[in-house]
Amino acid sequence: MASEQNRTDLDAIGIDVGGTKTEVYFQTDDGFMSRTFPGGNVREQSTSHVAKLITTALQSCAEIDLSNAPRICVGAAGAGTADVQEDLFRELVRATQLAPRHLMVTSDARVAHKAAFGGEDAGVLIIAGTGSGCYAFEEERLIRAGGWGPALGDPGSGRSLGWAACRHLLSHIEAGTRDGLAVTMEWHLLGSKDNADISDILDLVYQKGYAISDLAPVLLHAMETSRVARQIVAEECRQLAEQALRIAGKLALQPHVFALTGGLTRHSGYLDVLTQALAARAPDAVITVSTRSPAEGAFEFAKEL
Numbered sequence: 001m002a003s004e005q006n007r008t009d010l011d012a013i014g015i016d017v018g019g020t021k022t023e024v025y026f027q028t029d030d031g032f033m034s035r036t037f038p039g040g041n042v043r044e045q046s047t048s049h050v051a052k053l054i055t056t057a058l059q060s061c062a063e064i065d066l067s068n069a070p071r072i073c074v075g076a077a078g079a080g081t082a083d084v085q086e087d088l089f090r091e092l093v094r095a096t097q098l099a100p101r102h103l104m105v106t107s108d109a110r111v112a113h114k115a116a117f118g119g120e121d122a123g124v125l126i127i128a129g130t131g132s133g134c135y136a137f138e139e140e141r142l143i144r145a146g147g148w149g150p151a152l153g154d155p156g157s158g159r160s161l162g163w164a165a166c167r168h169l170l171s172h173i174e175a176g177t178r179d180g181l182a183v184t185m186e187w188h189l190l191g192s193k194d195n196a197d198i199s200d201i202l203d204l205v206y207q208k209g210y211a212i213s214d215l216a217p218v219l220l221h222a223m224e225t226s227r228v229a230r231q232i233v234a235e236e237c238r239q240l241a242e243q244a245l246r247i248a249g250k251l252a253l254q255p256h257v258f259a260l261t262g263g264l265t266r267h268s269g270y271l272d273v274l275t276q277a278l279a280a281r282a283p284d285a286v287i288t289v290s291t292r293s294p295a296e297g298a299f300e301f302a303k304e305l
Contacts, residue, residue, distance in 0.1 A: 009027050009303055010027055010028065010029070011068060011069070011070045011071055012026065012027065012070065012071050012072075012073075012299055012302035012303045012305075013025070013026045013058070013064065013070050013071070013072045013073075013299070013302055014026070014072075014073055014075075014111070014295045014296060014297065014298030014299030014300070014301070014302050015054060015057070015058075015072065015073065015074045015075070015295060015298055016075050016108055016111055016112070016293065016294035016295040016297075016298055017039055017040060017041075017050060017053065017054060017074065017075065017076040017077055017108065018039045018077050018108060018129060018130060018294070019039050019040070019041050019044075019077050019129065019130030019131050019159075019213070020039045020129065020130045020158075020211075020213070020263065021036050021037065021038065021039040022036065022037040022038060022039050022040070022053060022054065022057050023035070023036050023037075023293060023294070023295035024036075024037070024057050024058065024061055024064075024295065025293065025295035025296055025298065025299045026061070026063065026064065026070075026299065027299075028063050033061075033063060034293070034295065035057070035060070035061050037053065037056070037057040037060065038053060039053070039077070039130075040053050040076075040077070041076075041077045041078040041131070041149075041150075042076055042077065042078035042079045042084050042088060043077075043078035043084075043149050043150075044078065044149075044150065047084065047087040047088045047091050048091050050076060050078075050088060050091075051088060051091035051092050051094075051095050052095065054074060054092060054095075055092070055095040055096055058072075058096065066096055066097070066098065069098065069099060069102055070098075070102065070302075071102045071103075071302045071303070071305040072092075072096075072098065072102065072103050072104070072302055072305075073103075073104040073105075073106070073111065073298040073299070073301035073302040073305070074088070074092065074103075074104070074105045074106070074298065075106050075107060075108045075109075075110055075111030075112070075294055075295075075297070075298045076088060076105065076106075076107065076108055077107075077108045077130075077131060078149065079105065079106065079107050079108070080107045080109065080144075080147065085105045085106060085107070086105075088105050089103065089105040092105065101305065102305055103305075104301055104302065104305055106301070108127070108294055109125065109127060109133060109135040109142075109144070109147065110135075110137075110142075110297075111294045111295070111297035111298040111301065112125055112127055112135075112261050112262075112290070112294035112297055113125045113135055113136075113137060113297065114297030114298070114300055114301060115261070115290055115292040115293060115294050115295075115296045115297030115300070116259035116261055116288075116290035116292065116297070117259060118300075119300065122253075122257060123136065123251075123253060123256070123257030123258060123259055123286075124136045124244050124247045124248050124251070124256070124257065124258050124259070125258075125259050125261065125290075126240065126244050126258055126259070126260050126261070126262075126274075127147070127261055127262045128156050128157060128240065128260065128261075128262040128263075128264040128265055128270070128274065129157065129158060129261075129262030129263040129264060130157060130158045130159060130213045130263070131147065131149065131150065131154045131157045131158075131159065132146060132147070132154040132155060132156045132157035132160070132240055132262070133145070133146040133147025133148075133154060133243075134146050134147070134240070134243045134244040134246075134247050135147070135247070136247050136248075136250075136251055138251065143247050143250055143251070144247070145243035145244065145246045145247050146240070146243040155236050155239035155240045155243070156236045156237050156239060156240030156264070156274065157213070157236075157264070158213030158216035158263070158264060159212055159213045159216075160236055161213075161215065161216040161219050161220070161232070161233065161236055161264075162211075162212035162213050162214065162215035162216050162219070163212055164219075164232045164235075164236060165181070165185050165215045165216075165218070165219045165229075165232065166185070166201065166205055166212065166215060168181060168182060168185065168228065168232065169181075169182045169185040169186055169189070169201065170198055170201060173186075173196065173197060173198050173201070174198065179226075179228060180222075180225065180226050180228075181219075181222055181226045181228045181229050184218065184222050184226070185215065185218065185219075188215065188218045189201060189204055189205075189215075190204070216264065217267075219232065219233065220233065220264075220267050220269055220270055223269045224269070230273075233269070233270060233273050234273050234277070237270070237273045237274040237276075237277040238277050240274065240277070241274065241277035241278045241280075241281055242281070244258060244278065245278075245281050245282060248282065248285075255282070255284040255285050255286055256282045256284070256285040256286070257285070257286045257288075258278055258285055258286070258287045258288070259288050259289070259290045260274065260275075260287070260288070260289045260290065261289070261290040261294065265289055271289065275287055
């Protein structure tokens, strides 16, 4: 077992549990490594389920030996409160047999902010992935807007884009019409089925395990030819930008500083629309895209344990 006096970055592990995927980030003698596994959300599933996802991911990495007492930081989607973090912490200590001093559990927002800003209270982080939310830290105090979760809705997120696209299709089915976007969504959902009705769509999207966020890439691709698709994405990004501005107004930073992260920000069309929505409301703002993954932020926290 590694001694406390002989610790190096080689025993630090950063884990980001997102709604779609879990990333495990660590360093070996050959360099930095990243492994991806299924994701989860503590608010949608139990802490024991998410703890099992994390433990399975660690055990699946041949380079990681839990018996060597690694230092691990976990940033988990849905773990935005102290109670949830403590529950997940206990589950992980039980599952991994790690010493509590070698484990840190926090929110996915905290590790993403660390990755984007290096631990400095330097601006507002905007997450746009399966879920969304806006976060800043001022002397370790969390300031947030959005990140409400799937039940209340996260504007600009993959889920919210998916539901908006689905509502558009349902409205056209009710009216007995189809525009280009409705045809695209109907084909994606049902294939070549003739005479689709509302029950066909509802049965599909409400079946257990269906990921409405899977419609987001279809909607984003449709932006190339569909004015309606562009309008839907623009409205979602407008709402997300408004959340970010609510936080920025509470910070002393001038000009406002925003860092964007999350899977949707890798789509150029979405990124352009969100950037334009921010610039329209804060023309002097500094807007960047984080080049480091949240798991890298978790890795930085793990090194400090």
